[in-house]
Amino acid sequence: xxxxxxxxxxxxxxxxxxxxxxxxxxxxxxxxxxxxxxxxxxxxxxxxxxxxxxxxxxxxxxxxxxxxxxxxxxxxxxxxxxxxxxxxxxxxxxxxxxxxxxxxxxxxxxxxxxxxxxxxxxxxxxxxxxxxxxxxxxxxxxxxxxxxxxxxxxxxxxxxxxxxxxxxxxxxxxxxxxxxxxxxxxxxxxxxxxxxxxxxxxxxxxxxxxxxxxxxxxxxxxxxxxxxxxxxxxxxxxxxxxxxxxxxxx
Amino acid sequence: xxxxxxxxxxxxxxxxxxxxxxxxxxxxxxxxxxxxxxxxxxxxxxxxxxxxxxxxxxxxxxxxxxxxxxxxxxxxxxxxxxxxxxxxxxxxxxxxxxxxxxxxxxxxxxxxxxxxxxxxxxxxxxxxxxxxxxxxxxxxxxxxxxxxxxxxxxxxxxxxxxxxxxxxxxxxxxxxxxxxxxxxxxxxxxxxxxxxxxxxxxxxxxxxxxxxxxxxxxxxxxxxxxxxxxxxxxxxxxxxxxxxxxxxxxxxxxxxxxxxxxxxxxxxxxxxxxxxxxxxxxxxxxxxxxxxxxxxxxxxxxxxxxxxxxxxxxxxxxxxxxxxxxxxxxxxxxxxxxxxxxxxxxxxxxxxxxxxxxxxxxxxxxxxxxxxxxxxxxxxxxxxxxxxxxxxxxxxxxxxxxxxxxxxxxxxxxxxxxxxxxxxxxxxxxxxxxxxxxxxxxxxxxxxxxxxxxxxxxxxxxxxxxx
Numbered sequence: 001x002x003x004x005x006x007x008x009x010x011x012x013x014x015x016x017x018x019x020x021x022x023x024x025x026x027x028x029x030x031x032x033x034x035x036x037x038x039x040x041x042x043x044x045x046x047x048x049x050x051x052x053x054x055x056x057x058x059x060x061x062x063x064x065x066x067x068x069x070x071x072x073x074x075x076x077x078x079x080x081x082x083x084x085x086x087x088x089x090x091x092x093x094x095x096x097x098x099x100x101x102x103x104x105x106x107x108x109x110x111x112x113x114x115x116x117x118x119x120x121x122x123x124x125x126x127x128x129x130x131x132x133x134x135x136x137x138x139x140x141x142x143x144x145x146x147x148x149x150x151x152x153x154x155x156x157x158x159x160x161x162x163x164x165x166x167x168x169x170x171x172x173x174x175x176x177x178x179x180x181x182x183x184x185x186x187x188x189x190x191x192x193x194x195x196x197x198x199x200x201x202x203x204x205x206x207x208x209x210x211x212x213x214x215x216x217x218x219x220x221x222x223x224x225x226x227x228x229x230x231x232x233x234x235x236x237x238x239x240x241x242x243x244x245x246x247x248x249x250x
Numbered sequence: 251x252x253x254x255x256x257x258x259x260x261x262x263x264x265x266x267x268x269x270x271x272x273x274x275x276x277x278x279x280x281x282x283x284x285x286x287x288x289x290x291x292x293x294x295x296x297x298x299x300x301x302x303x304x305x306x307x308x309x310x311x312x313x314x315x316x317x318x319x320x321x322x323x324x325x326x327x328x329x330x331x332x333x334x335x336x337x338x339x340x341x342x343x344x345x346x347x348x349x350x351x352x353x354x355x356x357x358x359x360x361x362x363x364x365x366x367x368x369x370x371x372x373x374x375x376x377x378x379x380x381x382x383x384x385x386x387x388x389x390x391x392x393x394x395x396x397x398x399x400x401x402x403x404x405x406x407x408x409x410x411x412x413x414x415x416x417x418x419x420x421x422x423x424x425x426x427x428x429x430x431x432x433x434x435x436x437x438x439x440x441x442x443x444x445x446x447x448x449x450x451x452x453x454x455x456x457x458x459x460x461x462x463x464x465x466x467x468x469x470x471x472x473x474x475x476x477x478x479x480x481x482x483x484x485x486x487x488x489x490x491x492x493x494x495x496x497x498x499x500x501x502x503x504x505x506x507x508x509x510x511x512x513x514x515x516x517x518x519x520x521x522x523x524x525x526x527x528x529x530x531x532x533x534x535x536x537x538x539x540x541x542x543x544x545x546x547x548x549x550x551x552x553x554x555x556x557x558x559x560x561x562x563x564x565x566x567x568x569x570x571x572x573x574x575x576x577x578x579x580x581x582x583x584x585x586x587x588x589x590x591x592x593x594x595x596x597x598x599x600x601x602x603x604x605x606x607x608x609x610x611x612x613x614x615x616x617x618x619x620x621x622x623x624x625x626x627x628x629x630x631x632x633x634x635x636x637x638x639x640x641x642x643x644x645x646x647x648x649x650x651x652x653x654x655x656x657x658x659x660x661x662x663x664x665x666x667x668x669x670x671x672x673x674x675x676x677x678x679x680x681x682x683x684x685x686x687x688x689x690x691x692x693x694x695x696x697x698x699x700x701x702x703x704x705x706x707x708x709x710x711x712x713x714x715x716x717x
Contacts (some may be wrong), residue, residue, distance in 0.1 A: 005709045007699030013713075014415055014422035017647025018429035019699025025665035035647065037626070039656075042618035080583040081279050082618055114619050124456055152642075174582075175618045176654030 015178055035177070041117075042175035047076055048113035050119055050172075052146045058124040059144055065102050066129055066144040069093035069158065073149035086151035088193075089158065091226075097145075104137040105139035106224065107164035111150035115172030115180055122183040122206055123170045124214065130168060137221065138160040152186045152200070159191030166227055167191040168220060173204060180206045185216060187223045189233035199234035201227075251312075253304070253312040255296040262296035268314045270304075271370075272554040273297035274377045276594055278553040280542045287554075298378050310335075315551045315561075321502045326368050326585035328563045335366030342376050350375065350387045350605075360391040362606035369500070372602045376556070381594065384601040385637040395572045395609040396531045397492070398469045399437045399675035400572055401640055402609050407672035408641035409663045410573070410611070411436030418445045418601030420458050424711055427462060428701070429646050433660035434667070434687055434694060437678030438573055438611065438641035439493060439536065441473040445652055452476045453489045460490040465707040466685070468561035469677035471572070473536055478518045485521045493536040493572060494522040500561030502550035512568065519569050533572035533609075539563070540577040541595050542585030551576035554584060555661060556595065560602040567606055573641065575611035578630075580655055582617055584703060589626030592616060592683055596630050600639055611641035616655040624648065624656070631662055635670045642666075664694055 007019040017035075021028045026073045027035070052068045059066045070093065072085045079086055089097075108130060110123045112246045127144055134141045142162045147154055152169050159167030173182040183206040188199060201223050206216040253270045254263040262560075264270040272286040274297035283289035288294035310330065317324040332339075337359075338346055349355060357631040376384065394402040401408045413426030423442055430436050440463070442455050452474050459472035473493035485491050494514060497508050505511055519535055544550040544558040559576065566574045576599035579592040586592045596612050603610030614630050616622040631642060648659040665673045673679050673692060682688040685704035689695055696702075701709050 004578070005701045005705075005712075007425055007432070007701065010421075010425045010712060013425045015651045016413070016415070016422070016426055016429070016645070017649050018660070020647050022433070022657075022661055022664065022694065022696075024693075025661055025668050027659070027661055031647065035649070036651075039618065039623060046619045081283065081587065083584050084283070086652040093710045174654065176651070177618070177649045177656060178651060179654075180618075 015048055025078045038177045042177060042180045045115040045117035045172070045175040045180040048116045049076065050116040050148055052148055053084070055110060055119070055124060055146050059127065060243040062124065062128040064128065064144050066146055067096050068146045069096055071151070071154050079149045083151055085147055087153035089154065093163070097158065100143045100162060102163040104142040104162055104164045105166070106134050106234065107142040107145065107159050107167045109145045109147050109150070109158055109161045109167060109169045111147045111152070111154060111169055111171040113150065113152070113171035114185070115182065117175070118172040118181045118183045118207065119170070121181050124184070126183060126206060126213050126217060129213050130220055130248045133217055133221045152197070155186065155188060156191045156195050157193045159188065160193060164191065165189065166233070168229055179207060179210065182210060183207060185220060187220060187227070187233060189227040189231065201233055201237060253300045253424070255300040257292065262293055264297060264300060267308065267312050268553050270297055270301055271374065271377070271557055274301040275556055276377065276552045278555065278585070278591045278595065279583060279587040280545055283584050284545050284552070284555070285548065286552060289324055290412045294513055301374060302342060302378050304343050306338060306341050309374060314370060314553050314557065315501060317653060322500060322505070322561055323564060325512065325568060326561070329365070329564070330368055330566070331365035331367070334363060335600040337363065338366070344378060347375050347378055347383065351383060355390065357390055357392060360462070360605065364605065365603055368604065369564050369606065370557060373557040373560040373562065376598045376601055379601070381597055381633065384597040385633055388604045391604045393609045393640065395562045397400035397471045397528050397534060397572055399471070399677045401438055401572065401675055404638065404651055404675070405638065405672065406675060407614070407635060407663070407666050408438035408675050409435040410438045410641055411440045412443070412643050412644045412645045412650065412657065414442065414443050414645070414650055416445060416652050418451055418455065420454065421713060423455065423458060424462065426548045426646055427459070427702070428705070428708060429699065430644060430660050432687060432696060432701070433645045434674065434682050435660045435663050436468070437470050437675040439471045439473050441475055441493070441495070441536070443475045443653060446491060447476050447480060449480055449483050450485050452480050453487065453610065456484065458487050461711065466705065467709070469681050475538070478514060482518050482521050485525060490527070491522065491525060492527060493534055494518050494697055495536045495538070498562050498565045499537045499539065499543045499547065499549070500558035500565070501549045501551060501584055503545055504544040504558070505565070506548045507547035507549060512565070515565070515569060531711060533570055534572045535569045535571040536578060537566040537571055538575055538577055539599070540581050541567070541599065542581040545585065546581065556598055558648070559599055560606070562699070563603050563606045563608055571609060573611055574608045575613050575641070575643065576600070577613040577615065579620060579622060580613065583620040586620065588600055588621035589623065590614070592620065592622055593626060593630045593633065597633060597637065600634060600637055609640045611643070612639055613643040613657055615643070615655055617655045617696050625655070627658060631658060631666065635672055638686060668693065
């Protein structure tokens with residue numbers, strides 16, 4: 001008679017932590033400690049400050065000019081409590097952005113969001129790949145903007161000051177237990193302060209074991225082409241090609 | 251009308267009832283974000299002292315959100331039962347707290363009182379209750395509901411088995427559901443949050459769960475937690491819908507943000523009843539709520555988030571639900587900052603729901619950007635079991651791989667059974683013994699994923715080695 005079936009053999013069907021085993025009601029020690037480590041990594045991704053200088057150096061190495069701005073949030077603790085402050089530009093940014101020039105097809109903002117880990121790993125390659133696509137498409141690109149203590153909507157005042165037709169915000173997503181390196185992407189046509197999230201389109205889970213940078217930037221380009229043609233973004237954007245991602249819901 | 255308290259010569263004034271309620275609320279980040287919280291602990295106590303002196307009747311005479319502009323307020327006013335309220339009608343909020351704590355206020359007395367209570371009344375008294383008060387009072391108020399299993403009987407704890415999958419893979423959902431069943435979880439519901447909200451996926455998921463239920467003959471219910479309008483369409487096409495689900499909040503505008511109103515919920519309830527799957531005297535509606543959702547939708551009217559949450563229970567109460575749970579730690583630190591705030595909010599929500607007569611459960615959970623961890627969840631689960639919570643949600647290894655947050659593990663339900671003596675619903679308890687998941691004493695046999703012989707029918711649904 002064959003061995004009785006076990007869910008242990010079916011772990012490949014889900015990332016869920018099935019068939020952990022139990023001692024009484026307790027977890028096996030190794031599983032308990034592994035969970036603790038995953039949580040510690042996720043917390044670290046949230047609380048580690050982004051190193052904007054390192055990001056800018058890496059952008060320079062890719063031949064991409066950049067500037068640095070921040071929101072009105074003072075530190076990580078305030079960032080978590082005051083999403084409203086994370087959406088507004090610190091006054092220092094005015095001079096920085098006026099020097100960067102005005103009137104572009106596209107602005108790209110690299111924002112720390114909730115995972116500096118995701119930004120450190122994935123933002124520069126994603127920005128470089130999108131910049132290359134913009135060049136091939138003949139779109140003018142503003143100097144890249146590296147933003148700290150930033151929420152998605154900080155892209156609105158940045159895009160407005162640069163007079164960009166569209167802004168792409170690459171931002172660290174809230175870390176899950178199994179993945180703390182997911183980058184999110186929000187694309188907004190005709191950015192201006194105060195836009196609701198329903199005016200954006202979103203691509204999420206950009207990371208090594210998730211959506212590849214190649215696939216994600218292809219989607220970004222397709223979104224931008226549709227937005228430039230239809231002159232809008234978000235819930236109203238017609239997505240005739242099935243591959244286009246939907247409007248932001250959060 | 252303004253309210254005032256004088257403490258050692260300093261007079262604290264509160265311009266209206268909603269600011270008094272907000273300032274009397276124990277500290278939480280959401281009210282601070284909204285700019286309505288007390289400046290500090292002394293002002294908070296001044297507000298609590300003024301609130302304790304307020305006659306309960308004040309809340310029936312003054313609406314925090316006008317009925318003319320909000321259908322939830324209108325519902326609350328229309329459904330208030332003055333006769334049921336009579337035993338406490340002359341009390342202040344502070345005297346009402348003491349009345350609730352007395353041994354004379356037992357289960358039947360509290361059950362008779364429920365139709366006389368409004369969300370604002372229970373929210374007000376909760377603000378001057380310690381955690382122990384919230385536990386002690388709620389523990390006296392069992393609320394029992396029934397479909398295929400009987401949920402909420404005193405001394406028992408049910409669980410929602412939540413087998414979510416990032417892409418709604420049928421096989422992924424199935425192995426996760428089986429993992430939960432092998433750990434004895436799922437007597438409240440086997441409920442999937444779909445990653446997509448399309449009608450074909452909704453129908454595929456409920457059909458999958460229905461097949462699993464029938465092959466294993468599990469005495470429980472299943473649910474795909476898609477939008478209620480999708481559920482209505484699926485029911486129209488004859489899909490096997492056990493529970494009709496919707497997220498709800500405490501104002502008409504916040505519910506509009508969820509894409510629902512009372513009319514569409516009534517339509518859904520009628521469609522669900524017409525399916526005839528649930529016993530005529532049973533329940534089949536399922537609602538989720540959570541503090542902060544109204545503020546998040548900019549639909550809070552300057553009312554504190556805990557009162558807005560209690561108002562969501564008036565919406566749920568209208569539909570005689572089988573299950574209601576607050577997803578207490580899901581919303582994030584801008585609303586509930588840390589473990590302390592999440593623990594208090596979970597107990598408040600359970601207390602308010604129970605006093606209003608709801609079959610209240612809690613998703614004991616947290617996100618990685620909140621200052622909370624598994625130990626806070628250990629504390630909240632233990633407190634909720636003492637308070638007699640109807641059900642909690644469990645997932646494999648406490649990690650929800652679709653919604654990216656941490657809920658309880660199936661192991662935590664085993665802990666509640668073995669250490670706190672909370673058995674599952676009687677029908678499910680008998681089934682677990684019958685199929686060999688538990689032994690004659692009700693103790694778990696395995697836990698490492700080995701499928702007992704009785705699961706052979708279900709394992710044929712699976713690919714590969716186990717087929």
